[in-house]
Amino acid sequence: MNLIVRPIEVADHAAWDELYQAYAEFYGVDQTADMRERVFGWLTTHAHEVNGFCAELDGALVGITHYRVFARPLAAATGLFLDDLFVSPDARGTGAAGALIDAVRDVAKSDGHSVVRWITAKDNARARGLYDKIANETAWVTYDLNV
Template sequence: MSLTVRPIKPADRAAWDGLYAAYAAFYGVEQTADMRDRVFGWLTENAHEVCGLCALEGDRLVGIAHYRVFARPLSAATGLFLDDLFVAPEARGSGAAGALIDAVRAVARDGGHGVVRWITAADNARARGLYDKIATQTGWVTYDLEV
């Protein structure tokens, strides 16, 4: 089956919702329908900083990627931050994750951004197998400060 990547559209709502809920469950993040409503609104409003792509096998949505621009003051440049990347378990190994990352890279290149950056869980071995082939792991440690 042919694999395509395109921007998320309002008509993708039901399929996206299922994938995004599965993504939250994968990482053990409690997420409500209201939270998904908010995020999908961001993805379909041109004025919001978060953008989204989806991967389709035929007409079935099998993967999602959400990204946004971030400033890199030290280098006086910008990059894209890949916030969320998820492929349905039954579509893993299809090339969907790589195709989504390639599409985000193309958006970055076309927008004049110097890097695509993301984080993943240390124990996300399957995804890291791909990431280690296509990107460079950094030495940076991430912290969260609750507000």
């Protein structure tokens, strides 16, 4: 088993699209091909604050993560927000998710950010099993104000 984590590239488009669509379906989010095209453009043209990594297992794309910088005024610091993390069901348990998180943590360290932060669904038990081992659950409650 050969696992490689690297930045998302233009040549990853089809495999990334399949994974990102599966990620949206996992969370029950309606997403169109146009929406995925926009996000992929952000990732590959660097015309947006979002960056990404992919995980390759034996040459096949099996996981993706997207992240961006956010300000932490109260701490007078910046952090990286891990927006999306998805590993195909067949590749779960291979270490791909942890390797993707490690890649984001490495960027945070090298760029001087103080934290990597993310959210997940309360019932995402499998992912939370990993998250509880490598990070600290916070007491914060998340709200969305639709505009």
